[in-house]
Amino acid sequence: MSGEGTMRAQPLAYAPLQFRLHSGGRNSNHALVACPKCEAPAFIRDSEQLTEKVKHLICHCTNSGCGHVFKMELAFVHTLVAGNLDRPDLDLPVCPRDQVTHILPPPRGANDADQISMFDTG
Numbered sequence: 017m018s019g020e021g022t023m024r025a026q027p028l029a030y031a032p033l034q035f036r037l038h039s040g041g042r043n044s045n046h047a048l049v050a051c052p053k054c055e056a057p058a059f060i061r062d063s064e065q066l067t068e069k070v071k072h073l074i075c076h077c078t079n080s081g082c083g084h085v086f087k088m089e090l091a092f093v094h095t096l097v098a099g100n101l102d103r104p105d106l107d108l109p110v111c112p113r114d115q116v117t118h119i120l121p122p123p124r125g126a127n128d129a130d131q132i133s134m135f136d137t138g
């Protein structure tokens with residue numbers, strides 16, 4: 017039989033390790049943050065509300081080769097859309113007008129080379 021007694025120089029299969037919060041590959045509702053040491057996803061194990069606008073998060077890196085456990089701070093910056101609830105007891109500043117992100121449609125008549133035409137037949 018050909019190939020008997022030879023070793024492959026490459027691994028038979030490449031299967032990078034994955035961390036799953038739930039079995040069966042279901043999507044998780046848990047938020048992840050990037051580990052500042054290795055940029056792998058880190059899950060939030062616990063949190064502590066410091067003020068109404070600041071929360072500390074205890075995070076665990078999912079990269080077993082890293083294992084970094086760290087605390088991050090989550091802070092309210094400003095309101096983008098005020099929503100429907102009035103909460104005058106909270107001091108929630110509104111985003112300055114010059115910092116509001118605007119997403120505009122492309123100008124009328126502009127040609128987009130990547131846009132597929134609905135009317136081309138060939």
Ligand SMILES: [Zn+2]
Pocket residue numbers: 051052053054055056077078079082083084
């Ligand atoms: Zn890490």
